Each structure stands twice: as C-alpha cells, then as structure tokens.
Amino acid sequence: MFQRTPEQTPLFPRFAMNPNLQLFLNREALYHRVPNQIDEYYDEQFIRKSDYYGNGLFSTVFIRSRSRNMVILMVFLFLVFLFIINSYDGSTIVEDKTPLPTMQPETALYEYPSIGVSESVMEQCLGEYLSSVDTGEPYPDDANKVKVHHIRVIGALGDSLTIGALAQNMINQTGRQFSGNSFITGAEHSISSHLTIYNILKYIADRVGYKITGGSQGIGYGRHTGFNVAIEGARSFQLPDQADELIKRMKENKDVDITRDWKLISLWIGTNDPGKLNHGTAAPVNGSYYKSQIEIALQKLKENLPRTIVSIIGMFPAELLQEARSIIETGKRPRQFEDEQALDSLIEEYRKALIEIQNDPIFNTKEFAVVVQPFATKYNTPFKNSSGAYDPIFYATDIFHLSKYGHAVIAKNLWQNLFEPVGKKTENADLGDTRAQIFKLTKENCLIRTIGNS
Numbered sequence: 001m002f003q004r005t006p007e008q009t010p011l012f013p014r015f016a017m018n019p020n021l022q023l024f025l026n027r028e029a030l031y032h033r034v035p036n037q038i039d040e041y042y043d044e045q046f047i048r049k050s051d052y053y054g055n056g057l058f059s060t061v062f063i064r065s066r067s068r069n070m071v072i073l074m075v076f077l078f079l080v081f082l083f084i085i086n087s088y089d090g091s092t093i094v095e096d097k098t099p100l101p102t103m104q105p106e107t108a109l110y111e112y113p114s115i116g117v118s119e120s121v122m123e124q125c126l127g128e129y130l131s132s133v134d135t136g137e138p139y140p141d142d143a144n145k146v147k148v149h150h151i152r153v154i155g156a157l158g159d160s161l162t163i164g165a166l167a168q169n170m171i172n173q174t175g176r177q178f179s180g181n182s183f184i185t186g187a188e189h190s191i192s193s194h195l196t197i198y199n200i201l202k203y204i205a206d207r208v209g210y211k212i213t214g215g216s217q218g219i220g221y222g223r224h225t226g227f228n229v230a231i232e233g234a235r236s237f238q239l240p241d242q243a244d245e246l247i248k249r250m251k252e253n254k255d256v257d258i259t260r261d262w263k264l265i266s267l268w269i270g271t272n273d274p275g276k277l278n279h280g281t282a283a284p285v286n287g288s289y290y291k292s293q294i295e296i297a298l299q300k301l302k303e304n305l306p307r308t309i310v311s312i313i314g315m316f317p318a319e320l321l322q323e324a325r326s327i328i329e330t331g332k333r334p335r336q337f338e339d340e341q342a343l344d345s346l347i348e349e350y351r352k353a354l355i356e357i358q359n360d361p362i363f364n365t366k367e368f369a370v371v372v373q374p375f376a377t378k379y380n381t382p383f384k385n386s387s388g389a390y391d392p393i394f395y396a397t398d399i400f401h402l403s404k405y406g407h408a409v410i411a412k413n414l415w416q417n418l419f420e421p422v423g424k425k426t427e428n429a430d431l432g433d434t435r436a437q438i439f440k441l442t443k444e445n446c447l448i449r450t451i452g453n454s
Helices: 019-025 037-053 060-087 119-132 197-208 236-252 287-304 324-330 337-359 404-418
Strands: 151-158 262-268 308-313 368-373
Touching: 119 197, 151 197, 151 236, 197 262, 197 404, 236 262, 236 287, 262 287, 287 308, 287 337, 287 368, 308 337, 308 404, 337 368, 368 404
Parallel strands: 151 262, 262 308, 308 368
Antiparallel strands: none
C-alpha cells in the first residue's frame, strides 16, 4: 500500500512540520506515534491560522476532483467567449488618448480657485433679458442684428493664453494645456464653478431651448478641445493653419449647420510675436507682417464659415503678462529702457493693425463681422486685486500665463466688452473687481456689437 514520505507532504505555511498533520497524511502507515503536548500546540496554531490561509488540509477529494473542475472552467470560459462574439455589433471602440490629471496624495485636496456665478446671480444678470426672448422670432440673416441667444457655435484661434496653458485645477496636476478652463471655450465645469464665455452661452441656451457647440474639455491637444484650435507658443504666421483646422472641425461636426448657424470665434494672438524683444529668441515680427497673417486667416474663415462674428482681443501691455513676474518681484521692468521702448512701440503697432482690420469693409458684411475687444489694452501694470495690491492669483505658476482664476477674470471682462458699442468699449477694465457676477443684459443691450450696429 502506498505511503507518503515527508518529501511528498504538501507544504502549508508555518505548519508543514505539524506532527498531527503528518499523522493525518501518513494515516495508512503501519505504525503511528502517540500524540503529546507539543502536538496539541501545533493543532491549536493550525486551527488559529486556518481562517487566514483557508482549509489547511488538501483532501484527497479535492485533489481527485481538480481535473474535473478544470474541465468545467474551460467549458464556462468558452461559453463566455461565444457570448461576447455574438454580442459584438461591429462598432469600433475609440480609445480616449487624453491624459488623465494626476496629483500627489498630499496635495490632492488643494484646488486652484476660480470665479463661479450662482444660479440666483445669473438670474439677476440675465433674467430680464431671457424673459424678453421670443423663440418664434425670425432667425437673423445679418451680423448687425445678432443677439447673444442667436449664437449656436463657439470657437477660438490663438496661443497659450487661449488654449489654457498651465491653468490647472489642482496643485501638482500634470499636463500643459487645460482647454477645459479656457476663458472662451472652457466647458470642464458649470457656470457656478468656473466662469467662461461658453458657460454663459450654455446657460442661455439651456433656458431658451437650443444647443451650443464647440466647448473644450480635458488636457492636452486633440478633438476634446472642441473648436478651440489654439496652440501654445503660436505666432501670427500660424493663424492661417489654425483657421484651416477650425474650418475642418466645424464642417465635420454634425451638430453644426455651417450655412445657417451664427458662430462666435475668438482670436487672440501677438504675445509671442515680439520674439527677443519679449521672452523669445526669434526676430520680432513687424506690425505689417502681423496684420497680413491675421488677414489671411480671417479671409479663410469668411470664405468657409458664413454667419460668423470674430472677436479679436486687443494686445495687452507687456506689464500685465510678460513682465508681471519681474515687476511683482523687483518693482521694475526687466529690460533696458531702450528695449522697453521698442517693445511698447511694437505692441502699439499690433494694436493699430487690429483696429485697421476691424475697420476694413471687407470684414464687415451681413454674413461676416470682425470686432476688436480692447478691455485691457491700457492696463499697464501687473494684475491688482480689489485692494490695489499686486496679486499672483491671476497668474499660473510662472507668473505669466493665466491661472484658472485669471481665465475667469478675462471671461468676465470680455463678456462686457462684447455688448459695448465700437468706439465706446472699455479699454482699462477694473480687472480686480472679481465679484461673482456678470454684465447685466436687457432687451435693449443684448446685441453683439459690431461696426454696423454701433
């Protein structure tokens, strides 16, 4: 008769040498040792640990039935495979390549602040206007008659300031471009958490009964940025390519009626064009070339996207963005006086070029209009809060790009500029007025202002 040897005894953690266990496994032996006190100790230890390791005895029933169980398992897996194959409908699963935000556990609760507008305040600011909306009114065919609730599509061209570079939600959140927080197309949060132009338009759309298309979400570049095709580090010569990309995205989107829907497109470019006069190494782009590249991009939009209003943000003074860190930390601008004069002069060239484009009849028709929004063109200091003190809350970690909070500030002031007549628009906005409210609309002031209706 077969007898197990100690080498054949299954090894259980901590209990392989338990005499009682050996006695059981060698139960067919001719001779058995009489248990003693040490054996009782091993029994107690084995029973005490059995809840953690499971049943300590590999019974012969289990060993003999293992093959049968494996057969049953294989049959089960085969049936599951057949079920999956029969359920497959031929559709393609597209993997979302957007990097997920990550953060260190110790900083996971530290969220960057923003400006959100509550439901009650939105009602105070827009309630009168919304109650005047006639959903049965004819849809306008003239850019000079477009009210804000006629906008169906939103988009953007530009550089890092438009794509939301470094506008994180959380401290230590990885990534560079946070388009979901962009002042213009940001759709990552509700209006009560983060103020953006898209969120205001969505609030209106939800109450009037239509859909707004083009909002941005996620981190990095890709289709999740919606109709925000801005690129970090972009200069004016890259705008024509951005225009092509925007046209492509809009034409491919089934929610956009290219010929009927009114579109609001933001254009903000020029921060990188001064090159080595600013923070770059390239030769500065002169005002004439800067203007020509914007005109090429606008012409592309005009030819391919009828019923479009382009809102161009006027160039900010260097002190507000590029030089903010130096001024806050040292109290002075970072360059020699002659270089500062050259930079200021070039920025003024850019501003004049934008006004010339706005006033060009080519870009002011019933189907296409261009308007400059100059709300901070004369704000020639770093951001100051309501107390009049420099406040880095407006800036990202580099004290140059906009923080999530800064994007909300820009959205608030851009919103007001949209409804101010051309020639009477705010140029030195009180950016430090960060009260959680927006410019109030009524039946009389809800037109998006253009050259033709100002």
